[in-house]
Amino acid sequence: MRCWAWIGLLAVGSMSLADEVLSVGFAKADITPKVDPAGKAVWIAGYGMGRPAIGVHDKLFARAYVFKTGNARVAMAILDLVGVQYPTVRQIRSRLEGYNYVLVASTHVHEAPDVIGMWGERILKSGVDPDYIELIVAQTAKAIEEADKLAVPVDAVYGTVNNEELLRDSRLPLAKDGNLRVLKFKSKADGKNVAVLLQQNCHPESLAEKNQYLTADFNYFAIKVLEERYQCPAGAFSGPVGGLMALPSRIKTDDGKELEDGNFEYAEVYGNKLAKSTIEAIESAEPIKMSPINVSSVHCFIPMDNQGYKLGYRSKTILREAFVWSGDPWAKEMKLLDVRTDLSKRAALDTEVAYIRMGDLHIAGIPGEAYPESIYGKFQEPVEPNVDFPDAPLEKPVVDILPGKKILLIGLSNDEVGYIIPKRQFDMVPPFAYGRKDRQYGEINSCGPEVAPIIYQSLEKAVQQAGK
Numbered sequence: 001m002r003c004w005a006w007i008g009l010l011a012v013g014s015m016s017l018a019d020e021v022l023s024v025g026f027a028k029a030d031i032t033p034k035v036d037p038a039g040k041a042v043w044i045a046g047y048g049m050g051r052p053a054i055g056v057h058d059k060l061f062a063r064a065y066v067f068k069t070g071n072a073r074v075a076m077a078i079l080d081l082v083g084v085q086y087p088t089v090r091q092i093r094s095r096l097e098g099y100n101y102v103l104v105a106s107t108h109v110h111e112a113p114d115v116i117g118m119w120g121e122r123i124l125k126s127g128v129d130p131d132y133i134e135l136i137v138a139q140t141a142k143a144i145e146e147a148d149k150l151a152v153p154v155d156a157v158y159g160t161v162n163n164e165e166l167l168r169d170s171r172l173p174l175a176k177d178g179n180l181r182v183l184k185f186k187s188k189a190d191g192k193n194v195a196v197l198l199q200q201n202c203h204p205e206s207l208a209e210k211n212q213y214l215t216a217d218f219n220y221f222a223i224k225v226l227e228e229r230y231q232c233p234a235g236a237f238s239g240p241v242g243g244l245m246a247l248p249s250r251i252k253t254d255d256g257k258e259l260e261d262g263n264f265e266y267a268e269v270y271g272n273k274l275a276k277s278t279i280e281a282i283e284s285a286e287p288i289k290m291s292p293i294n295v296s297s298v299h300c301f302i303p304m305d306n307q308g309y310k311l312g313y314r315s316k317t318i319l320r321e322a323f324v325w326s327g328d329p330w331a332k333e334m335k336l337l338d339v340r341t342d343l344s345k346r347a348a349l350d351t352e353v354a355y356i357r358m359g360d361l362h363i364a365g366i367p368g369e370a371y372p373e374s375i376y377g378k379f380q381e382p383v384e385p386n387v388d389f390p391d392a393p394l395e396k397p398v399v400d401i402l403p404g405k406k407i408l409l410i411g412l413s414n415d416e417v418g419y420i421i422p423k424r425q426f427d428m429v430p431p432f433a434y435g436r437k438d439r440q441y442g443e444i445n446s447c448g449p450e451v452a453p454i455i456y457q458s459l460e461k462a463v464q465q466a467g468k
């Protein structure tokens with residue numbers, strides 16, 4: 001609250017000017033757990049169960065950006081984790097005061113501690129350490145408060161570059177999002193760079209399933225290059241990583257050596273390539289007006305039809321509330337699901353979709369792993385035979401929902417509900433699409449076929465609400 005008096009003073013006689021100036025601050029806080037193989041195990045999330053950490057390759061961080069104008073204050077944090085859950089985000093928000101909105105997203109790195117519960121020692125044993133959740137909550141709130149204190153008036157530039165070579169689409173139909181999007185902020189006072197903010201679109205999983213050292217994966221290497229180049233802090237949000245945006249199986253070093261994934265050498269080479277493309281985007285970036293700020297979010301319920309997840313809730317392995325599905329995604333509330341009495345009822349969970357407008361920039365906060373198909377409307381025509389819902393209406397593409405061309409797509413925003421599979425691609429029941437004997441990977445980590453329609457309709461609602 002300490003700044004309000006000062007802002008009030010500035011506002012006298014020059015309300016509109018004070019409202020227009022954007023200030024940005026950045027800070028980060030360490031969220032690396034203590035790794036002691038002789039002590040409490042740290043279970044690594046992302047692949048199979050029972051993968052304890054044996055060391056730390058590079059520290060994990062909560063990185064926070066705070067955006068302020070005369071009458072708005074918004075925080076956006078990005079955490080080196082597989083997918084912070086909505087209840088944890090609400091805990092972080094409860095520690096902060098004076099913000100119009102706090103967005104907490106995860107990079108989806110597959111080499112950091114379990115924060116969902118699915119990756120413990122064995123089935124039906126949660127891999128979440130409540131003390132670690134408390135550390136995340138405290139440190140993320142701390143990073144945001146620090147960033148707030150450091151905020152200075154800035155000029156912003158926005159750039160994009162398309163590099164589909166950074167991606168492999170491991171699920172049919174083929175549709176990639178190779179668009180890296182980047183913002184750079186420069187202090188109005190001394191012209192020094194204040195921060196770089198990147199949106200990249202690949203699963204951070206170059207260390208693969210055998211690694212036991214905690215790491216931010218390729219982002220660690222990419223950020224190092226960017227920070228050196230621009231002499232300011234940098235951070236990388238993850239965009240539409242679903243559908244499924246995986247790493248190329250092999251990449252080439254600058255001197256032509258071919259590398260397979262699963263090691264730090266690959267992570268470094270990939271990180272350097274990502275940084276190189278990001279630098280291209282920055283070098284061709286153009287000034288962007290990022291005020292005034294207007295935030296709109298929509299709370300929604302989604303039916304949770306995944307049998308594995310259900311088992312997780314019922315056994316309390318997954319630490320979040322489940323509800324009894326009432327049929328209305330935008331109901332004010334739903335009854336909490338009681339595992340003793342509501343076993344046969346359809347379950348639901350609640351989440352949040354966000355639209356943040358900063359001047360000419362339009363930010364979508366999507367609470368899981370979006371498919372590039374849904375972003376650009378690259379849906380297969382005609383529909384593939386044998387999918388479960390060939391006649392389902394197509395969701396409105398995100399680029400058509402957002403009322404502007406300069407966009408940022410923040411995946412795993414405030415939650416990780418899993419894959420947000422376009423309903424017409426959902427394929428759980430045999431016979432399977434593409435002549436396959438088994439189902440493609442995706443449905444097993446999705447809450448169900450209703451997720452995509454509800455999430456994108458919620459985004460539409462958020463945009464409409466902001467326009468009012």
Ligand SMILES: [Zn+2]
Pocket residue numbers: 108203241369
């Ligand atoms: Zn994923």
